Amino acid sequence: MSKKPTTGPALHKVIMVGSGGVGKSALTLQFMYDEFVEDYEPTKADSYRKKVVLDGEEVQIDILDTAGQEDYAAIRDNYFRSGEGFLCVFSITDDESFQATQEFREQILRVKNDESIPFLLVGNKCDLNDKRKVPLTECQGRAQQWGVPYVETSAKTRENVDKVFFDLMREIRSRKTEDSKSTSGRAKDKCKRRKLKCILI
Amino acid sequence: MTETMKEFDRKDFRTDKYVKELVQECVGGSELQQRKSKIHSYYDQTSSALKKHVYANYMQFIETAKEISHLESEMYQLSHILMEQRNLLGKLRDGTGDSKKDLGSDETAEEDADDTQSLVAIKTVKEMVPGFTGSLENKTFLNEGALIELDANDYRPIQRVFFYLFNDILIVCKVKHDKKLEFLTQYDPTKIAVINIKDLDGVRNAINIITPDGSKILQCVTVAAKNEWIEKFEIAFKFNQLNKTKKITASKSKLIERQASSIDTKSITSDALLTPTEETASVSENWAPEWLATASEEIQALIAQRHFEDALSLIQKSEEFLEKDSTFWNSAEIAGKIKNLKTELSNVLIHELSIYQNRNLQATLRSTRRPLKLLGEMGKARQACATFLKVCTSGIRSAQREARRNNLEVSELFFCDLAEVATEFMRAFKSQAACVSCLVVWCNTELRYFASQLVKHYLTKGSQLEAVAKCVEGVRAPCAKLNEIGLDLSYHMEGLLRGTLEQIIEESRVRMLETVGRTEDAWQPYNLQTKSNLKSLLRDMEILGLDMSSQVTGDTWINLTQSTVNFCRHFLSVTESCAYLAKIETLKLNSEILLKDIFLAQHAIKPNPGITVDLNFVSRNKSYLVEELLPVAVKKFEKLSGRKNEVLSDVHLQLRGPPKPKPRSVYQTDVL
Numbered sequence: 001m002s003k004k005p006t007t008g009p010a011l012h013k014v015i016m017v018g019s020g021g022v023g024k025s026a027l028t029l030q031f032m033y034d035e036f037v038e039d040y041e042p043t044k045a046d047s048y049r050k051k052v053v054l055d056g057e058e059v060q061i062d063i064l065d066t067a068g069q070e071d072y073a074a075i076r077d078n079y080f081r082s083g084e085g086f087l088c089v090f091s092i093t094d095d096e097s098f099q100a101t102q103e104f105r106e107q108i109l110r111v112k113n114d115e116s117i118p119f120l121l122v123g124n125k126c127d128l129n130d131k132r133k134v135p136l137t138e139c140q141g142r143a144q145q146w147g148v149p150y151v152e153t154s155a156k157t158r159e160n161v162d163k164v165f166f167d168l169m170r171e172i173r174s175r176k177t178e179d180s181k182s183t184s185g186r187a188k189d190k191c192k193r194r195k196l197k198c199i200l201i
Numbered sequence: 202m203t204e205t206m207k208e209f210d211r212k213d214f215r216t217d218k219y220v221k222e223l224v225q226e227c228v229g230g231s232e233l234q235q236r237k238s239k240i241h242s243y244y245d246q247t248s249s250a251l252k253k254h255v256y257a258n259y260m261q262f263i264e265t266a267k268e269i270s271h272l273e274s275e276m277y278q279l280s281h282i283l284m285e286q287r288n289l290l291g292k293l294r295d296g297t298g299d300s301k302k303d304l305g306s307d308e309t310a311e312e313d314a315d316d317t318q319s320l321v322a323i324k325t326v327k328e329m330v331p332g333f334t335g336s337l338e339n340k341t342f343l344n345e346g347a348l349i350e351l352d353a354n355d356y357r358p359i360q361r362v363f364f365y366l367f368n369d370i371l372i373v374c375k376v377k378h379d380k381k382l383e384f385l386t387q388y389d390p391t392k393i394a395v396i397n398i399k400d401l402d403g404v405r406n407a408i409n410i411i412t413p414d415g416s417k418i419l420q421c422v423t424v425a426a427k428n429e430w431i432e433k434f435e436i437a438f439k440f441n442q443l444n445k446t447k448k449i450t451a452s453k454s455k456l457i458e459r460q461a462s463s464i465d466t467k468s469i470t471s472d473a474l475l476t477p478t479e480e481t482a483s484v485s486e487n488w489a490p491e492w493l494a495t496a497s498e499e500i501q502a503l504i505a506q507r508h509f510e511d512a513l514s515l516i517q518k519s520e521e522f523l524e525k526d527s528t529f530w531n532s533a534e535i536a537g538k539i540k541n542l543k544t545e546l547s548n549v550l551i552h553e554l555s556i557y558q559n560r561n562l563q564a565t566l567r568s569t570r571r572p573l574k575l576l577g578e579m580g581k582a583r584q585a586c587a588t589f590l591k592v593c594t595s596g597i598r599s600a601q602r603e604a605r606r607n608n609l610e611v612s613e614l615f616f617c618d619l620a621e622v623a624t625e626f627m628r629a630f631k632s633q634a635a636c637v638s639c640l641v642v643w644c645n646t647e648l649r650y651f652a653s654q655l656v657k658h659y660l661t662k663g664s665q666l667e668a669v670a671k672c673v674e675g676v677r678a679p680c681a682k683l684n685e686i687g688l689d690l691s692y693h694m695e696g697l698l699r700g701t702l703e704q705i706i707e708e709s710r711v712r713m714l715e716t717v718g719r720t721e722d723a724w725q726p727y728n729l730q731t732k733s734n735l736k737s738l739l740r741d742m743e744i745l746g747l748d749m750s751s752q753v754t755g756d757t758w759i760n761l762t763q764s765t766v767n768f769c770r771h772f773l774s775v776t777e778s779c780a781y782l783a784k785i786e787t788l789k790l791n792s793e794i795l796l797k798d799i800f801l802a803q804h805a806i807k808p809n810p811g812i813t814v815d816l817n818f819v820s821r822n823k824s825y826l827v828e829e830l831l832p833v834a835v836k837k838f839e840k841l842s843g844r845k846n847e848v849l850s851d852v853h854l855q856l857r858g859p860p861k862p863k864p865r866s867v868y869q870t871d872v873l
Contacts, residue, residue: 008354008355032400033606035602037602039595039598039599044395044397044431044435045394045395045396045397046396046397046398046399047396047397047398047399047400047401047409048399048400048401049400049401049402050400064396071439075394075438078392078393078394078411079394079396079411081411082411082416
């Protein structure tokens with residue numbers, strides 16, 4: 001972890017991942033500016049920062065909105081390294097985007113090397129329930145299998161938009177306090193992991 | 202007169218000499234006076250002419266500056282388009298690549314140009330950056346420029362840096378105080394991730410680059426520079442992947458060559474098959490003229506080269522010819538081809554139109570002129586106008602979003618944009634009645650969207666009446682201006698806002714009634730403690746239109762209660778807001794009722810029976826409200842809204858007295 005800011009509120013770094021066109025940017029912009037953007041323009045990598053009040057405490061959220069398109073797959077590792085929590089987004093109207101979450105999950109776990117990284121599975125576009133292609137039980141099943149929460153959102157109607165960001169920030173925060181409490185223990189843990197890795201290589 | 206005044210323009214003009222001559226010429230004081238007045242009037246003329254000139258020049262300057270900024274944004278877009286085209290061509294070249302020799306030579310020529318640029322850049326790096334020792338041979342130069350590195354925590358500038366970006370190396374230098382460069386470090390662009398920082402506590406034009414040794418926030422000078430860096434970093438990142446694919450294609454080139462040669466032979470054989478039939482046919486039939494036979498290929502080439510005008514004229518020429526004479530043997534085939542090409546051309550033009558989406562509206566309007574004109578000529582005006590309006594929609598909406606984020610005046614911007622679109626539209630489709638109705642429908646849709654946004658962002662529940670009135674005024678003025686170009690949207694606009702405004706007025710009425718008389722009044726004259734306080738109060742009231750100086754007693758007293766004075770101030774400002782809203786008939790009654798209700802509420806306040814008060818003083822306050830405040834408010838209302846306020850006038854008559862003794866007696870028993 002890089003050095004923490006010495007002054008100012010705590011900073012939580014959130015990364016939006018998921019296939020192209022599932023609504024990562026729409027969710028981000030809805031959360032940031034309370035508006036729904038209809039025009040689609042593929043993102044490369046945009047970052048946003050905002051001060052919010054999380055359970056009575058002022059914190060900063062840093063959102064990195066990444067590219068879903070396959071051409072950017074190779075750079076993703078570099079981005080993922082800086083994230084403290086992930087919103088893995090898919091569209092409930094697009095089964096392919098749901099299948100792709102598996103890959104994103106694997107890539108994140110590989111890069112962060114941490115099974116319990118704060119992570120939320122997000123099914124977006126729930127206002128289009130009549131066009132649903134991914135059954136709810138399947139989504140919940142996958143979330144359960146990974147041991148992460150599953151939330152359905154709509155960037156259009158703003159349903160659950162704040163919830164996903166705040167839930168994730170809460171997880172990040174509790175992870176951080178846990179970390180600082182048992183720094184020595186985790187350090188050991190990390191050492192172990194590193195050793196394991198060395199052996200593998 | 203100008204004859205005599207030419208004297209002044211001469212270079213060797215001297216005042217004393219001129220006066221001397223004048224005195225000699227003139228006889229008597231009266232003539233001198235005359236001359237004086239002449240000179241004076243000339244002076245006035247000159248000064249006004251000078252002012253006019255300065256003004257004209259100034260306007261011209263503003264116009265030119267505007268033009269330049271438009272052109273600038275257009276240039277930026279053009280360069281962007283060119284870049285896209287270049288990438289596209291590059292991809293195409295990689296695809297077909299080595300199999301064709303003539304293309305190959307082109308490629309090498311371009312590569313040569315790239316190489317020389319790279320060589321120049323390498324040379325400057327060697328000269329400018331003394332600490333750098335690595336080899337730069339065979340590298341492709343991509344971009345260079347100065348940036349400011351910011352602190353990751355408080356975003357303050359740390360240092361100025363200078364970047365040289367090559368295909369596989371990024372050289373980072375520090376800019377020292379003497380503006381010389383000092384080599385800091387170097388990175389592999391494939392290990393760098395670039396993030397576009399869109400929102401960071403007001404830091405503008407910043408990017409974040411994640412390097413193997415931590416992330417850095419860098420600020421660029423302009424938006425254009427920022428976008429260029431993002432793009433170039435991407436190119437650098439993809440450069441190696443591209444090279445890999447190049448190698449693969451190179452290894453496959455043999456295969457491709459083989460395939461190509463087989464295709465060639467095929468095409469030759471097919472040609473051979475074709476020619477005999479043609480010849481046999483030509484024996485008995487007419488031939489199409491040569492230009493017509495090759496027209497389809499020619500048109501295709503013209504479209505590809507984006508010479509749309511030429512392509513269209515050739516199509517028209519061919520069509521005309523075919524209409525006159527279609528007796529030759531392959532006329533049907535040629536006609537079919539031409540027809541297909543025509544649809545292709547219109548598709549290309551429509552695509553060309555829709556490409557301008559999400560760009561600056563002014564630039565869009567400018568650059569759509571050409572395709573619009575051509576599509577009009579082709580009889581595709583309706584399709585064209587639909588696409589054009591769609592493009593404008595996105596242009597206007599994104600401009601609105603931008604303005605909202607930056608807290609700018611959205612209404613004026615919206616109507617200006619609307620007016621610009623409308624004028625541009627009329628220029629292109631004036632003769633097409635069907636299209637003009639499209640414009641009207643479109644305007645209504647945009648207006649509806651705009652109104653919904655306005656309601657959502659500015660006219661929310663609990664908005665202050667004053668702010669609402671200001672906002673509505675801000676909408677009306679530019680909306681009315683559209684009448685100048687023959688677009689009357691005011692009625693529609695009012696209709697869209699009416700429901701919301703009625704609700705807001707009603708809500709304000711309830712809220713204001715709750716606050717009237719909430720504070721316990723001691724029914725004592727109002728002491729302002731100091732003279733200056735009194736003075737500023739009187740001034741404030743005068744600005745609102747009420748002269749209170751007659752109520753002053755002593756140095757610092759006003760012979761009314763504090764609550765009366767405060768109510769006067771409040772009531773007049775509410776009257777102002779209401780008057781603005783009441784400019785439209787439909788809202789008038791609501792605002793009048795609001796005013797009436799709060800006035801009556803204040804008027805009906807009774808002193809608390811628990812305290813002893815001077816009843817004369819109480820009635821004095823009441824009569825002040827009726828006799829002084831009310832007429833002022835009525836007048837103010839009429840002046841601002843241009844409509845008579847009947848409800849308040851009625852209240853005035855009712856409360857006033859003598860002609861109608863009944864209400865007065867009721868009122869008196871109330872007080873006593």
